[in-house]
Amino acid sequence: MQLDFTAQLREKRTRVTPSRLAVLSLLEKEKRPLSVEKIITAIGEDAIDYVTVYRTVTLLKELGLIRQIDFHHGHAHYELASLGDHHHVVCVKCDKVAEVARCNAKRMEQEILKESGFSTITDHSLEFFGICRNCSI
Amino acid sequence: MQLDFTAQLREKRTRVTPSRLAVLSLLEKEKRPLSVEKIITAIGEDAIDYVTVYRTVTLLKELGLIRQIDFHHGHAHYELASLGDHHHVVCVKCDKVAEVARCNAKRMEQEILKESGFSTITDHSLEFFGICRNCSI
DNA sequence: ACACACATGCAACTAAGTTGCAAGTAAGAT
DNA sequence: ATCTTACTTGCAACTTAGTTGCATGTGTGT
Numbered sequence: 001m002q003l004d005f006t007a008q009l010r011e012k013r014t015r016v017t018p019s020r021l022a023v024l025s026l027l028e029k030e031k032r033p034l035s036v037e038k039i040i041t042a043i044g045e046d047a048i049d050y051v052t053v054y055r056t057v058t059l060l061k062e063l064g065l066i067r068q069i070d071f072h073h074g075h076a077h078y079e080l081a082s083l084g085d086h087h088h089v090v091c092v093k094c095d096k097v098a099e100v101a102r103c104n105a106k107r108m109e110q111e112i113l114k115e116s117g118f119s120t121i122t123d124h125s126l127e128f129f130g131i132c133r134n135c136s137i
Numbered sequence: 138m139q140l141d142f143t144a145q146l147r148e149k150r151t152r153v154t155p156s157r158l159a160v161l162s163l164l165e166k167e168k169r170p171l172s173v174e175k176i177i178t179a180i181g182e183d184a185i186d187y188v189t190v191y192r193t194v195t196l197l198k199e200l201g202l203i204r205q206i207d208f209h210h211g212h213a214h215y216e217l218a219s220l221g222d223h224h225h226v227v228c229v230k231c232d233k234v235a236e237v238a239r240c241n242a243k244r245m246e247q248e249i250l251k252e253s254g255f256s257t258i259t260d261h262s263l264e265f266f267g268i269c270r271n272c273s274i
Numbered sequence: 275a276c277a278c279a280c281a282t283g284c285a286a287c288t289a290a291g292t293t294g295c296a297a298g299t300a301a302g303a304t
Numbered sequence: 305a306t307c308t309t310a311c312t313t314g315c316a317a318c319t320t321a322g323t324t325g326c327a328t329g330t331g332t333g334t
Binding site: 153187188 | 321323324330331
């Protein structure tokens with residue numbers, strides 16, 4: 001299934017530019033959270049300025065097309081929001097990241113809307129931290 | 138209930154110093170996630186060096202006495218690990234933070250240990266992002 | 275109260291992310 | 305097709321977050 005990022009950007013009333021399409025299709029291809037550094041390397045540092053990447057991920061996050069994730073690595077990671085409700089386990093020794101099946105956070109969101117004084121929940125992030133088998137030997 | 142941080146530090150075979158006790162008892166008093174900046178202000182910038190605060194939170198996190206939390210504010214927050222399994226909702230417009238009741242992540246941890254190739258789960262973090270009533274007007 | 279490994283403070287540094295501004299470009303109007 | 309204009313990009317300079325090296329200070333076991 002090929003996502004139509006052009007249509008998605010137009011729907012959000014923002015311009016369709018090569019930078020935005022490059023970041024979106026890279027994240028679609030990789031299907032995992034990437035740092036800004038990895039995004040620049042993948043697109044090519046002659047092809048895009050790092051400031052443009054920062055501005056692009058900030059915009060795409062505000063539009064809800066991508067999601068920011070924090071692995072306690074000292075910098076942010078980003079993945080396609082349409083990957084849905086899946087999460088990660090991070091090894092605190094070697095920084096290895098594995099995937100975790102879907103959780104029931106959607107049900108919690110309903111409770112939050114009732115109780116917390118928030119009018120909308122746009123996203124959530126759930127990360128587990130532990131030690132992978134390789135590091136526990 | 139007054140926690141005996143001295144005993145906790147000794148049990149972890151590390152030194153009991155004024156800096157460590159100051160950070161731990163501040164976090165116990167506040168009962169909410171604090172940034173390094175807030176920790177320095179609260180303790181007093183003449184009373185503790187900011188490098189010591191960074192080294193202290195890194196150590197206390199490794200010892201499992203405090204927990205690192207990320208609100209997508211551009212810097213880390215820390216709270217007492219003994220506050221247990223509670224989480225947060227963050228307004229993406231004004232950065233307001235509210236608390237959320239306990240989730241069932243402990244059950245998920247059991248599944249992760251079976252399936253993911255990890256031998257230990259030391260912690261997890263669950264943050265919701267949305268828009269608070271004040272910002273939605 | 276001694277010795278020594280560990281903790282702290284200071285200065286310098288690296289890494290992550292932001293801002294201002296001039297030049298370039300997407301997209302609607304002609 | 306070309307024009308116009310507001311939005312986007314690239315570059316340089318900057319701010320903020322966090323780290324490292326080293327000399328001095330201090331907690332803890334003897």
